[in-house]
Amino acid sequence: MESVTFESRDLGRTEEFLNRAYTKMQIGGTPKDVRARISRAAAESISIDRIEIGFEMSYDADPLGKVCLCEVYSGSIGDHATDGWEDAFGPGDLVYFAPPDKPYKGTVCRSTYNITMFDESLLTRVAGVSRRDNAPVRLLSHRPRSREAARHLSRTIAYLGDHMLPNPAVRSSPLLIASVSHLLAASVLEAFPNTATPDHRADSRDARPATIKRALAFLESNLDKAVDVADIAAAAGVSVRAVQTAFQRHLGTSPLAYLRRLRLEQVRAELLAADPAESTVAGVAARWGFHHHGRMSAAYHEVYGELPSTTLAR
Template sequence: MSDTAPTVSTGPLSTGAVHFDSVGVREARDVLNRFYHPVSLGAPESAEVVVGAEVIQLGPLTVGHLTFAGRVTLVAPEADAYHLTLPTAGRVLARRNGREVTAGPATAVAFRPGDPVYLRPETPSAEIDVRIERWALENELAALLGHPVEGPVDLPAAFDLTCGPAHSWSRLIRLLHDELEHESSLIYQPLIAEHLCSSVLSGLLLSVPHRYRDELVAPATAGPPRAIRRVLDIINQEPDRPFTVADLARVARMSVRSLQEGFRRHVGCTPMAYLQETRLTRAHETLRRADPAAVTVAAVAHRWGFAHLGRFASAYRARFGAAPSETLRRTG
């Protein structure tokens, strides 16, 4: 076995990524301590252990794919964040507060802040490990509900990934994992990363049982027209700002769900759809007035909050019946 030192890259939005293959216990422990919890990674002295990992950190969300060849045990006295393990090959034995769970690709296991962490993967095995900062998940829940919550959120020790919203959530996690190897991936763009983080957090809260879930899935009351008007005004004033739906809900002083229902009732679309329409209109106006010798389509797209040029061009053509470059050329 030859050890390979991990290579680390960084990106926007407090991101970090690491990729390595075929390292020993000590090197793997260093990476796990950096991206997850202070953890003890144990192995029998006579055993040869090979660990591989791909890990990405997007603000409060960490997603990593770990592979194990050789018997290892991961132990942390106390989780300092929410931690979820989704086996992708083989099985893992987990223990939470005295309860033992054996999980395979059909099951996820979860630990809450303050829980002792015990994981013993089979060999060989592979798993996706997700870390969510406590403040982020609880703030996401409070934004969805429109009132403070008392944490930690009581995530179940294990939950089924084969059907329903949990199956959809697991596909979203696997999408993040699949993007790890692409340095030019959209997940490194701040706007996209923020929305993906929010989708992972809200998706988890909608996928598993906990004491707030009934309230979370109950029909929402539509926000009043005056509050919706406040949101419309700030979007029209600053459409280039990297708003999330939670940001807009705070402007309206209501829950995300009430904001969305209010927009459906009073505006006829979602808040984010209205934001994109406003950005497209501003981009169209800018391209019509711009000097094609001095301005590029990419610069205009980024000016109005579009992180991905291809998607901007597609949405622009669907809205205005022409490519952005065609509008720009007509100004010459």
């Protein structure tokens, strides 16, 4: 499917379009609330979609057959499950949404986000590795290595989606398409842990996905409570050093830094829903454990590109 725009307030038509544009899936929602808009920029095997889902939409989908990335701008995507893990995403998150060969399901909650898809073989070609077993290069985590890596990939996707893929001259040039494809794949490999990384080795006990899963479940259930790294390690069933190593290896950050990011997401969600006449940034921030206004504002601006006062005013 080449570049296209779709808009509908009909649940059946929306499901039919999603089946054509992505893969076979079933969606659910309240018919009277349906509002969906999707615009696609595409060239050969690469597509970048800007999606607005203005209702609570559940989805249960077959494998896509392509690498799929998702970046959330507003709202949230909850209970997203695929390949043995489950997570939730909010504004500022850029994630590996689903492996090419795995089904996925979850719920979109009045969200604006983008979906970037491309053939998995592109990662292997760009990585330039020789593998005796002919196994493709694969991504090892659904979260990027670091915030900076995610920001770099986000800028690359925005550049390709806004300027390159919509350009007919680019789409008609094999040389330019090859350049675009190489840029995207290289940025993805730089952003996510993958099997082409020279120092990649099998996960050990301190970095098993189960450790991360238990730790994240604990954090998400205790956002409003006083938590330290020892509490997180205990909930994950490993030592403090082990949980720190696991977070750094799989999420590119520390457990407490990740907790602060989750709380920052709650601050943003509350500011977006608040009445400026009745709420203050300081009051909302304090409810989520941020007592130094300057540091919180700086961290907020770094993640969301605006000051919290701007979010509240909007």
